[in-house]
Amino acid sequence: MVGIIWLCAFVAEGEVIARRAFGRHALMTRAWLGAVIGLVMAMWLPTLCAFAMRFTVAAQWTALGLGAAIAAAVYLGLKPRRVLPGDDAPPWLATLAVVLPLLIVGAYLQYTHNLRPVDGAYYVGQSTYSDINLHMSIVTGLRNASFPAEYILLPGTRLCYPFLVDAMSSSMYMLGTDLSVSLWLPGIVMMALTFLGYACLVWRIGHKAWMVVLCTLLLFVNGGFGFFDMFDMVLRDPSRFINIFTGYYQTPTNLPDLNLRWSNILVDMLVPQRTFLAGWTVLMPALYLLLGATRSQRRLEFVATGLLAGCMLMINTHAFLALGLASAGFMFWQLWQATREVKQAGARADEARARRRKLLVNYLIYGGIAVVMALPQVLIWTINQASEGGFLKFHFNWVNNDGGLIDEYFWFWIKNIGPVALFIIPALLDSRGEQRMIAVGAFTIFAVAEFIVFQPNIYDNNKLHYVWYLLMLPVTVRYLERLWQALRAAKLRGIALLMAGFMCCAFVSGTLTIAREWISNYQLYSATEVSAMEYVDDNALDDAVFLTGGQHNNAVASLAGRKLVCGSGTFLYFHGLNYAQQESDAASMFTDPVGNAALFEQYGVDYIYISNQERSQYALDESLIASLYPLWYSLGDINIYAVSERAQAAMG
Template identity: 35%
Template sequence: MYGSFAGGLAAVSFICFFQLCGLCLSAVIFTRESPGPRVLLGSVLGSVCMQWLPALTGFALGFTRAGHIAAAVIVALITCGTLIWAKKSGRAVTLGVKEAPGAFLRHKFLFFVLALSVVYCILVPRSFYWQDNIIYSSQATYGDMSMHLSFITSLARQGTFPPNYSLLPGTRLSYPFLSDSISSSLYLLGASLRLSYCLPMLLAGCQVFFGGWLFLRTLLNSDKKAGLAFTFFFLNGGLGLMYFFGGGEGNFSRIFYAYYETPTNYTAENIRWVNVIADMMLPQRATLFGWTLLFPTLYLLTRAVFHHRRRYYLYAGLMAGAMPMIHTHSFLALGLVCGAWLTARLFRDNGLSSLAVRIGKLLIPLGLIAMAIMQAILSPEDRNNSDRLLGLFFSVFSLWAVTLLLLMINSLRRRKLKPIIFTWGVLLLAALLLALPQLFTWTFRQVSSGGMVRGHFGWVIGDDNYLWFYLKNIGLVWVFALLGLLAADKRSFARYCPCMAIWFVAELVEFQPNDYDNNKLLYVGFLFLCCAAADWLWCVLELIPQRAAQYAPAVLLAVILAAPAALTLGREFMARYEIYGTGAMGLSLFIDDQLPKDAVIMTDQRHNNEAAALSGRNIVCGSPIYLYYHGLNYYQREQDLRPMYEAPGENLSLFEKYEIDYVLISDFERNSYKVDTAWFEENFFKVFDDGGRALYGVRAES
């Protein structure tokens, strides 16, 4: 758990090696890109290789050091082979700077991107703070960190591949675990748990910020518009600050001291549109690593669709195919973006762009009215789980599919279908060839277990008026975005229209048991809304005659709109919650050093379970806050824990059923159950006791 200097050096060398290979591959593949995009794409490619190659070798060698050596050899061979081919074919290979030395300074907003990356890099280590043999979390990571640690440590310690849930032994881990396996690799090689957890996140955060900037700059074709859109997205915050004004100094200061009472996350007033950095990128590793791949893919797709780089369709398809087990929601969101842009392309090829834009703009007010009406007429039960909503979704989806088919038939008659096949068809084929094995091996298994896909109305609006909910949560950016969509010309509307497809799907269908998690789709739609908002706002500001005078109100407005996010990030910087104390650390070190890697330990269901999170061992049944929201059937195990603790002598068959090797009794277990401690003392073998935690071996050989 503490690692070693040699292990840390090996881990850092491993990640740097993959980064170097990614940069070399990017130098060959993206020769027509400028140095900035080429470096970013190479870095992302290196990270993806580090996630996927140990997984592929894991099927044969397990998640072991031998498997990682094999993965490193494979990426080295691929890189060397690619460089040799490039040299023989005369292909230019360089990461050198083609721009003038001062060119970077002309992109002044990049300094803001860099500054925001630094802020994030300060927050990550504070979200997993280790001091005096105590582990602290920040506010945002208090809930999720233990789950991710259990994935990281169990994969590294047990080496089983495909991995199982250590929180529910015998159940295949279908969560997008590659967002955690990259840390498991470092931990396996000997790095400390904190370094293994934080280092990939630091790299990923920078990839997300620069990838987001690159995509926005390319889609909007303007530094100033991209700057506003970037600020709107990453420093998002609505009108939640109004609840902290008045009522004395204490009302405002609770932003920094109360638990989850910030301007961007205040459930008491249904402020749920959380800040992207604080509540998405810090605690949700799958979202973080999914965006590291999604944003560069959107950049490549933008270059392919709007800049006519046909080869980029293939590259975008390959990157899309790597997404499902990194972040399934990003894969789904990218599919909706592709569907929207393909539809716009077919309308254009058939000379129907103007008609499509008029229909699209008409759907915006009609859609808002329809959602308000649906909210009024749907019962609370139908809002939460309704086959009617699924029926509505599939009806609209079928109408879209028929429209797409008719457009393709007409394109065939006009001899314009062949370019579609060799661009979008290539993207689809590449993505499906890589994605389908993942989906059938992992994702569809979990979806088929029930409760994962259902009709649901209006995300988490609750009893709030539909329009008021989004106004107070997203704020003026939402208004600017709607105006931007309505005022957009044909070309711009075609670029921003994916937000409509994503919003429609996310407001009617849920793809997981937790209502809140649909924001993983909605935020991708929000990214396009930010583009529409920035575009419209700059068009208004350009009415000011003097160019210099346009920037002052833009900066002032951006600062005002970013204030709630800044306060939330300040709260995150100050927050510190003890999640594993000295007792938990001592026990986890004993388990890690002394117990078999595949040992099953019976504990209560606390979320901060040191046996699972810090030691990587299996426990009988983990916390419902993890298992329920993953759609897993854990109910029988949960019920069986009580009789095993309270009447163990009468339930020895359950100990055999769950193959329990050790039983933990601490204050947590005593608070959860009426533990028959005397029976355990008399019949099992105590292997650890620090006065607060006692660990008993079930069998003599334990």
């Protein structure tokens, strides 16, 4: 309960800041911006305090006090601002009509997919079966950690993965919140802010209630024409239909065998990928504020956007990069337009030059703030990860290029995105004014994502493509509106049926994917593992090193937060980390503990953890291990042996 109160206090501080900093905005918008600011402070301030006092309980309360001081300074330092008319925010009815159903689905999935306790065991869903283990290892492993923290999956290696959202959950966990609640409660809050944020963004762009509803649904219930492939298989074999809902990743939005790769954002991104969710929580207000700044050219709005952008790198690197690329596109378009105005201004050319100069200075201030804030993050964290290799390489055509085209270029995007894809290019060409600026920013992201890979996993460039998509949706829907009006004016028959077909094709694949995720249910950790880890957490040395297998669902790291000789390559490889030696040494210690006694000393191994997973991974002789080291704990298939002198001494 204390951890929940702590989080609510940060949100309250954010609301105080927003009340003064964004006083021009309507209540809904201001409340949304304030909640986001509160979460950003809850992620960042304890981390900053941890550099001076480790990631301790004291650091959490110090951070909360620091947040209160910041809120007071902003409230007292800024003058009150007049509230704008109510049209600054989307209509309540339209907003609730789209946000509430999405939030109900999202909240249910957050609860059921993040360590749902059942008879002493922990269950998750299909989409979280893998990634949640990494996030849990960070949440439990950050307790009392010195900063910069290390991977507990690879001790001695600095934690370079964007960890701030997991640090926020770790703060709640340290303050007494149940581990599962510390995962799903912030997840629900961030999903609500993401849904509401996109609704506000679309309203700012299009200013139409129906557009808010349609664009929000097209973004979060996304899916392409994959359902045609699925139905074709069902027609040939009716038993395949049930496989959509029971098979492991057999949905029409994520089936690599058929080159269906446009995963549903709601269930395959926001639920399992916590850093992606946190990134979008902050990305939506950053884009919202940036668009407002491009209209008003008020310097304070550019400053506010720069401050928010500067916090994003270690929340989600892809969101930070996407925002930067979109901003570059916006700036290019506005400067180009301003230059044209200078040429056409005639006698008033000096005024046009002054406007262009102000425009450039505002963008430089915004970008300068973001870069100055991001640079320490790069030097402390990102550069260490990038130096390991596998980053920044040329690769054209995302996952559709595996030594050549798998699908024809445009068909790949059409079949994955669905009917919306047919109108994106026409919408780009037809756009004018601000719509063209948004499209240029969006396609700046797309162009870079199509030619450069920023991580070892090529597929992860979808995190850039999705931002291109969310920006192009309002532009494309506005184009569809004009097309619809032209068809109605021509009094063509059957256009209502055409619209119904569009809606059906746009939402069937996404709906099937969400339905499959809704009913998915997998045991991640058995009751035996949970009980064993409760004992480990209460009795093992806080800085103990465990020798375990390389399974992705490693109970020692995820539930007890203890260091491993080497964690799962499933995570380490895609973080660009070199773990080959540690993995080999772990296998050597399991299979020949006598001949590799020096390795136990080298890695400082305190305990050997043996379960059926280790027995299946290695040709180990457990009777030999039992003769060398005393049994520290045993339950079911789990045996834990005390190796080091200090571990044996702690046995009493």
